[in-house]
Amino acid sequence: xxxxxxxxxxxxxxxxxxxxCLLFSLAFLTIFSPYDPTRWGVVPRDxxxxxxxxxxxxxxxxxxxxxGAFAIRNSLIISVIAGVxxxxxxxxxxxxxGYRGRLTDRVLMFVSDSFLVIPLFLIVVMLAMLIRQMMxxxxxxxxxAIFGWAWDARLIRSQILSLREREFTQTAxxxxxxxxxxxxxxxxxxxxxxxxxxxxxxMSWAIGMEMTLAVLGLVDMDTxxxxxxxxxxxxxxxxxxxxxxxxxTPVVLAILLFVALYWLSVSIxxxxxxxxxxxxxxxx
Amino acid sequence: xxxxxxxxxxxxxQYVLVIVFGVTVxxxxxxxxxxxxxxxxxxxxxxxxxxxxxxxxDQFIEDLTELYGLRxxxxxxxxxxxxxxxxxxxxxxxxxxxxxxxxxxxRALPWTVGLLLTTTVLGWLIGNILGGLAGYFSRHKWSQALDILAMLIRPLPxxxLALALLLLLGYxxxxxxxxxxxxxxxxxxWTWTFIWDVLRHSFLPALSLVILGGTLWFQTMxxxxxxxxxxxxxxxxxxxxxxxxxxxxxYVIRNALLPQVTGLGLALGQIFxxxxxxxIVFSYPGLGMLLYNAVITGDYNLIMGITLFSIVAxxxxxxxxxxxxxxxxxxxxxx
Numbered sequence: 001x002x003x004x005x006x007x008x009x010x011x012x013x014x015x016x017x018x019x020x021c022l023l024f025s026l027a028f029l030t031i032f033s034p035y036d037p038t039r040w041g042v043v044p045r046d047x048x049x050x051x052x053x054x055x056x057x058x059x060x061x062x063x064x065x066x067x068g069a070f071a072i073r074n075s076l077i078i079s080v081i082a083g084v085x086x087x088x089x090x091x092x093x094x095x096x097x098g099y100r101g102r103l104t105d106r107v108l109m110f111v112s113d114s115f116l117v118i119p120l121f122l123i124v125v126m127l128a129m130l131i132r133q134m135m136x137x138x139x140x141x142x143x144x145a146i147f148g149w150a151w152d153a154r155l156i157r158s159q160i161l162s163l164r165e166r167e168f169t170q171t172a173x174x175x176x177x178x179x180x181x182x183x184x185x186x187x188x189x190x191x192x193x194x195x196x197x198x199x200x201x202x203m204s205w206a207i208g209m210e211m212t213l214a215v216l217g218l219v220d221m222d223t224x225x226x227x228x229x230x231x232x233x234x235x236x237x238x239x240x241x242x243x244x245x246x247x248x249t250p251v252v253l254a255i256l257l258f259v260a261l262y263w264l265s266v267s268i269x270x271x272x273x274x275x276x277x278x279x280x281x282x283x284x
Numbered sequence: 285x286x287x288x289x290x291x292x293x294x295x296x297x298q299y300v301l302v303i304v305f306g307v308t309v310x311x312x313x314x315x316x317x318x319x320x321x322x323x324x325x326x327x328x329x330x331x332x333x334x335x336x337x338x339x340x341x342d343q344f345i346e347d348l349t350e351l352y353g354l355r356x357x358x359x360x361x362x363x364x365x366x367x368x369x370x371x372x373x374x375x376x377x378x379x380x381x382x383x384x385x386x387x388x389x390x391r392a393l394p395w396t397v398g399l400l401l402t403t404t405v406l407g408w409l410i411g412n413i414l415g416g417l418a419g420y421f422s423r424h425k426w427s428q429a430l431d432i433l434a435m436l437i438r439p440l441p442x443x444x445l446a447l448a449l450l451l452l453l454g455y456x457x458x459x460x461x462x463x464x465x466x467x468x469x470x471x472x473x474w475t476w477t478f479i480w481d482v483l484r485h486s487f488l489p490a491l492s493l494v495i496l497g498g499t500l501w502f503q504t505m506x507x508x509x510x511x512x513x514x515x516x517x518x519x520x521x522x523x524x525x526x527x528x529x530x531x532x533x534x535y536v537i538r539n540a541l542l543p544q545v546t547g548l549g550l551a552l553g554q555i556f557x558x559x560x561x562x563x564i565v566f567s568y569p570g571l572g573m574l575l576y577n578a579v580i581t582g583d584y585n586l587i588m589g590i591t592l593f594s595i596v597a598x599x600x601x602x603x604x605x606x607x608x609x610x611x612x613x614x615x616x617x618x619x
Binding site: 012110113116121122125126130207208211212215217218230240247251255258259 | 313576602
């Protein structure tokens with residue numbers, strides 16, 4: 001409980017926590033949606049926001065409020081899949097590289113360095129072109145997961161490198177615990193906070209990537225996500241025709257989501273880093 | 285000589301290896317992907333409504349096998365790709381047949397390089413100077429206000445920030461043109477009207493890139509400066525009565541700049557991707573727009589050409605930054 005209290009002392013944590021709660025409840029609200037999000041023409045077209053349609057309706061004859069709720073839900077699903085799967089890859093790579101060292105380390109770190117240097121966006125576009133027909137929330141999440149682990153594997157590796165030199169490693173090895181057991185039981189607890197804070201960053205990267213792929217029309221355009229919703233609004237010239245409620249909804253939702261995720265990750269990682277924690281409690 | 289052996293040669297080997305790795309990834313993607321690139325290209329042409337008779341389809345499959353370099357064993361294909369690359373031949377664009385991909389890239393490149401170079405340098409300079417000042421005077425109100433502003437802008441992806449600027453400055457107040465690299469009907473020439481036109485069109489894309497890049501450098505610089513600030517030599521200079529302006533620029537910022545140069549090298553790949561996305565938002569006629577058209581028309585060869593070209597260009601740019609770095613940092617030079 002002390003931890004939670006300490007975290008809430010940071011205004012960024014409080015703000016982002018509230019915004020995310022709001023967005024998550026919006027996502028859960030979709031269970032009660034009166035409309036099928038993929039159907040067109042379920043409500044009158046191009047209506048301004050009113051009591052009946054809180055955020056108006058779009059030119060496809062859909063309720064913008066419910067579209068937005070579904071968009072948040074689906075974007076979150078993609079980002080969670082991408083984040084969790086790429087975390088698994090990052091943990092595996094980081095731990096193996098950090099613990100085995102030598103050639104394994106060199107090869108794995110070379111691959112992750114190359115991933116950082118190469119313009120990955122283009123590679124993702126190439127792959128997305130080829131699997132366009134089978135693109136859905138899950139495949140998109142997995143596609144992004146393949147490319148989202150490089151930096152975080154590096155962070156985990158450096159943590160393992162320092163843990164390896166500590167005394168308890170010697171104790172564990174001498175008392176006969178195997179490598180897998182050592183890594184999972186002894187090292188994992190140290191790496192968990194790091195994994196969690198990188199997860200948030202990675203989720204936000206995945207959501208941004210999804211939006212970009214949607215602009216290029218490389219995702220399934222019938223499933224509402226933040227990206228596809230925006231892309232439909234743009235392709236129907238919502239800006240020129242003055243349907244601001246249609247285009248502003250995904251833009252505002254996206255900005256809220258990105259800022260909230262970022263503030264959450266910054267406040268958590270500052271909390272985890274004892275140097276800045278000390279600064280915040282006293283000396284500043 | 286020590287510099288050569290310890291620094292230059294390993295760095296050059298790494299450079300070559302990264303390019304080999306990138307090219308190999310690009311080579312393997314269509315071959316490992318669960319769909320047949322030829323079938324999907326033909327499906328794409330069909331989906332655009334043109335009728336193809338069986339003989340044409342056979343001819344197409346033949347041509348595409350040649351075009352995608354799918355002839356022979358995997359190893360032979362790989363060697364063939366390298367032979368083509370070393371000759372600077374990226375094949376021909378499929379939808380602007382028979383223009384070579386390299387010509388299309390060459391046409392788009394000056395726009396992207398111009399935009400990217402100006403915005404990266406401007407963003408880096410502005411971000412570092414502001415970040416340095418904000419880090420040094422971190423207790424002032426304006427420094428904290430800038431910090432919050434950076435916290436709001438930093439998480440936004442390129443696409444969203446560009447779109448927000450476009451909505452605000454292009455549609456709401458209508459200060460800037462919303463699309464294109466020049467006005468329609470403008471001919472390239474070295475006249476003031478033309479240059480002014482180009483600048484006016486590139487202002488919004490440039491602004492969004494400078495803002496995002498600047499924020500990134502601002503935040504890291506502020507942190508680094510706060511650390512340098514606590515070091516003994518800064519305290520000593522303060523106690524010794526050195527002018528404040530001199531301390532900030534000559535002592536603190538100059539020392540903090542060094543990691544920022546390496547940071548520039550590391551971030552270049554992302555900045556480049558971001559520039560492509562920004563170009564798409566503003567219909568700016570550079571590589572990003574070329575990529576967009578290639579994706580829309582399903583021109584796989586063109587996408588592959590852009591990717592291969594970008595990998596080589598970006599790794600080379602990073603290599604140059606890394607080789608220039610020792611000139612700034614005597615500690616690296618003499619090691």
